[in-house]
Amino acid sequence: MRFVKRLIPDFYIGLILVFLFLPILILIVFSFNNLPKSFIWGGFSIRNYANLFSGTDGKSLLNALLTTLRVAAIASVISTVFGVISCLGIAYMRKRWQTVIMNLTYIPNVMPELVTGISLMLLFSFLGIQKGQLTLILSHIAFCVPFAILSISPKIKQLDKNLSEAAMDLGATRWQTIRLVIIPEIMPGIVSALMLTFTMSVDDYLISNFNVDSATQTLPMKIYSMTKFGVNPKINALTTIMFVVVLLLLILSNLSSFKKEKARSG
Numbered sequence: 050m051r052f053v054k055r056l057i058p059d060f061y062i063g064l065i066l067v068f069l070f071l072p073i074l075i076l077i078v079f080s081f082n083n084l085p086k087s088f089i090w091g092g093f094s095i096r097n098y099a100n101l102f103s104g105t106d107g108k109s110l111l112n113a114l115l116t117t118l119r120v121a122a123i124a125s126v127i128s129t130v131f132g133v134i135s136c137l138g139i140a141y142m143r144k145r146w147q148t149v150i151m152n153l154t155y156i157p158n159v160m161p162e163l164v165t166g167i168s169l170m171l172l173f174s175f176l177g178i179q180k181g182q183l184t185l186i187l188s189h190i191a192f193c194v195p196f197a198i199l200s201i202s203p204k205i206k207q208l209d210k211n212l213s214e215a216a217m218d219l220g221a222t223r224w225q226t227i228r229l230v231i232i233p234e235i236m237p238g239i240v241s242a243l244m245l246t247f248t249m250s251v252d253d254y255l256i257s258n259f260n261v262d263s264a265t266q267t268l269p270m271k272i273y274s275m276t277k278f279g280v281n282p283k284i285n286a287l288t289t290i291m292f293v294v295v296l297l298l299l300i301l302s303n304l305s306s307f308k309k310e311k312a313r314s315g
Contacts, residue, residue, distance in 0.1 A: 080097055080282065081095065083096070097283055101287055113270070117251055120182070121250035124193050125243050128189075129246060131197065132198045133239060135154075136205045136235075137231070155195070158195050158196060169184075169260050170260055173188075173260065181265065184261065185267070188256050188257070189250045189253065189256065196249055200241045201238040201239060204234070213226050216230045
């Protein structure tokens with residue numbers, strides 16, 4: 050009976066993992082398929098990866114990827130900076146106002162992206178701002194700031210206020226206190242905010258679709274337009290490369306954290 054009780058949760062977890070990673074595994078396998086635009090295995094080949102860097106489709110995919118990475122990098126950095134400033138400001142408010150402001154920042158997190166995208170589109174139209182990469186970056190910043198606050202605020206709450214007071218008592222200015230005391234203490238939250246906002250920006254489709262002109266396409270928009278004519282094997286190759294890069298970064302991050310924890314305990 051104990052064996053059955055232990056087996057059911059393990060089976061349930063295994064089923065969830067299969068459901069999550071089986072589509073990715075299928076994508077990776079068929080990125081090496083020799084038959085183009087087919088779900089019938091036609092032999093192992095790397096020509097999809099070679100074609101990714103040649104031809105009109107391959108170049109347009111890479112241009113969309115570069116645009117997406119550039120926008121995501123700018124949006125994640127700026128939104129994280131705004132998140133740090135916002136969290137520091139909220140931390141020194143009265144308790145009642147802290148609750149009110151944090152509840153307001155949670156609203157965009159649970160709001161459908163469709164509403165956010167249309168709202169930003171109407172705002173830019175009202176202000177007379179022409180759609181382009183500028184509106185794309187601004188909309189991604191507005192979309193990412195609440196998620197940055199969500200990542201950083203727990204670290205701000207864990208911060209010991211006596212540290213900043215002690216630093217200023219020892220002669221540090223406010224800027225030195227923030228730069229040398231507060232920022233290093235909340236750095237894990239800043240890093241997680243950067244990673245989360247970067248991922249959210251790369252993944253976004255709806256907000257980008259409403260707030261950019263036809264001359265600019267992000268990777269999700271490009272992939273969606275290509276899939277209307279069938280599954281392009283170059284998409285499989287590109288997404289496989291992205292998955293491997295993210296997986297390697299995750300492994301390196303975990304190894305770095307493990308080494309730091311081992312050094313502290315040792």
